[in-house]
Amino acid sequence: METLLGIVGKDYTLLAADAVSARSIVVMKRGEDKSRPLNDHNLMVFTGEPGDAVNFAEFIQANLKLYEIRNATPLSTKAIASYTRRELADSLRSRNSYAVNLLIGGVDPKTKTPELYWMDYLGAMVKVNHGAHGYAAYFCSSVFDRHWKADMSLDEGIALLQKCLHELRTRLVVNQSVFIVKVVDSNGIREIQV
Amino acid sequence: MGSRRYDSRTTIFSPEGRLYQVEYAMEAISHAGTALGVLATDGVVLAAEKRTASKLLEQSVGAEKVYLLSDTTCTAVAGLTSDANTLVTYARQQAARYRTTYGESMPVEQLVQRMCDLKQGYTQFGGLRPFGVSFVYAGYDTHRGFQLYTSDPSGNYAGWRANCIGANSTNAQSILKSDYKDEITLSEAVSLAVKVLSKTMDSATITSEKIEFATLSLDKSGRVRFHSYSPEEIEGLLKKEGVNTQQPEEEK
Numbered sequence: 001m002e003t004l005l006g007i008v009g010k011d012y013t014l015l016a017a018d019a020v021s022a023r024s025i026v027v028m029k030r031g032e033d034k035s036r037p038l039n040d041h042n043l044m045v046f047t048g049e050p051g052d053a054v055n056f057a058e059f060i061q062a063n064l065k066l067y068e069i070r071n072a073t074p075l076s077t078k079a080i081a082s083y084t085r086r087e088l089a090d091s092l093r094s095r096n097s098y099a100v101n102l103l104i105g106g107v108d109p110k111t112k113t114p115e116l117y118w119m120d121y122l123g124a125m126v127k128v129n130h131g132a133h134g135y136a137a138y139f140c141s142s143v144f145d146r147h148w149k150a151d152m153s154l155d156e157g158i159a160l161l162q163k164c165l166h167e168l169r170t171r172l173v174v175n176q177s178v179f180i181v182k183v184v185d186s187n188g189i190r191e192i193q194v
Numbered sequence: 195m196g197s198r199r200y201d202s203r204t205t206i207f208s209p210e211g212r213l214y215q216v217e218y219a220m221e222a223i224s225h226a227g228t229a230l231g232v233l234a235t236d237g238v239v240l241a242a243e244k245r246t247a248s249k250l251l252e253q254s255v256g257a258e259k260v261y262l263l264s265d266t267t268c269t270a271v272a273g274l275t276s277d278a279n280t281l282v283t284y285a286r287q288q289a290a291r292y293r294t295t296y297g298e299s300m301p302v303e304q305l306v307q308r309m310c311d312l313k314q315g316y317t318q319f320g321g322l323r324p325f326g327v328s329f330v331y332a333g334y335d336t337h338r339g340f341q342l343y344t345s346d347p348s349g350n351y352a353g354w355r356a357n358c359i360g361a362n363s364t365n366a367q368s369i370l371k372s373d374y375k376d377e378i379t380l381s382e383a384v385s386l387a388v389k390v391l392s393k394t395m396d397s398a399t400i401t402s403e404k405i406e407f408a409t410l411s412l413d414k415s416g417r418v419r420f421h422s423y424s425p426e427e428i429e430g431l432l433k434k435e436g437v438n439t440q441q442p443e444e445e446k
């Protein structure tokens with residue numbers, strides 16, 4: 001029932017996650033942030049069993065921080081995604097595997113190239129221009145297909161995201177009213193209101 | 195001699211605060227064939243002197259002093275070749291492991307650091323002798339471009355613009371110091387390496403059997419290209435630099 005959306009634009013990556021924490025049929029909280037910054041220019045959004053997901057995201061976050069302290073160099077988006085995928089794939093083959101789906105978006109601060117990686121709990125990873133997790137994927141993939149184009153400005157990206165959210169609000173049986181939307185560009189990560 | 199009691203102990207300081215086995219290991223290297231590296235703006239050169247130049251030796255075994263560690267890093271060794279083989283295998287494993295985890299090639303300094311961590315262990319944990327090898331590493335990564343490092347048996351490492359290890363290394367270093375200039379190109383660096391090697395090697399004439407040569411550079415698509423010189427290429431290089439032309443007169 002959870003939703004993740006990601007869009008690659010001209011020099012930014014746009015990530016959105018529903019802000020609802022639900023258990024069974026009950027909404028426990030609205031305003032839950034299902035994202036974790038991995039470093040200054042990379043952001044992860046995730047869904048899954050609440051405890052699992054947060055724990056895994058913060059584990060990755062901490063390990064990447066450790067890497068930066070040890071080696072005094074930040075990792076690229078590709079390296080972060082590969083590392084995270086590896087952790088998920090190893091976890092899948094352990095007794096207690098993490099059931100976490102995620103999107104990792106980032107921008108190379110030097111070249112300003114944005115990247116987005118789609119990853120599921122089975123350790124499958126794809127580099128994509130737009131991606132979605134959850135039931136949203138059924139509704140939004142077609143919207144992305146129709147309206148996504150290369151080198152979109154931030155305004156165009158936000159407009160595309162709004163189209164997706166509109167589609168979800170009209171067609172998805174579950175009403176996810178609140179979304180947290182974040183932009184990653186060469187200036188860093190910031191939250192925007194959509 | 196004050197050193198005797200502490201000679202055999204790799205991990206115990208002498209009263210003067212020295213680790214003799216480590217110092218002896220470094221001494222062993224200063225008798226080994228020279229290996230040198232020169233950092234240029236568009237690449238790195240590694241050159242090494244081979245000591246085992248017997249006429250009966252099979253030359254087809256390939257390089258014995260210059261090794262490729264990963265797709266972006268190579269190294270030249272001075273010291274015990276067998277020890278070097280162990281460390282080279284280790285380095286290759288580390289570089290490959292990094293690649294499987296992060297999907298990118300390992301930054302050069304990290305690889306050097308890993309090697310040095312292993313080497314350092316043998317100066318602290320007892321019952322073993324230190325590795326009797328020094329390395330000159332040449333590599334490229336996106337963080338710092340082309341890089342040149344050396345490491346010794348104590349586990350120390352440093353980055354250089356040009357450096358030399360092995361026999362006659364102080365001599366070679368002084369030539370490098372006087373002849374190295376900033377903004378040197380790869381082809382100038384190759385000439386410099388040939389010049390230094392020709393002046394520091396004991397033998398009167400240099401042949402392709404006695405030296406190894408390799409360069410690291412970027413090709414047109416921006417990929418790292420490792421080039422190990424074939425014997426013919428080395429002969430061509432020596433001819434071009436005119437290394438052996440003046441020697442025959444002196445020999446008579």
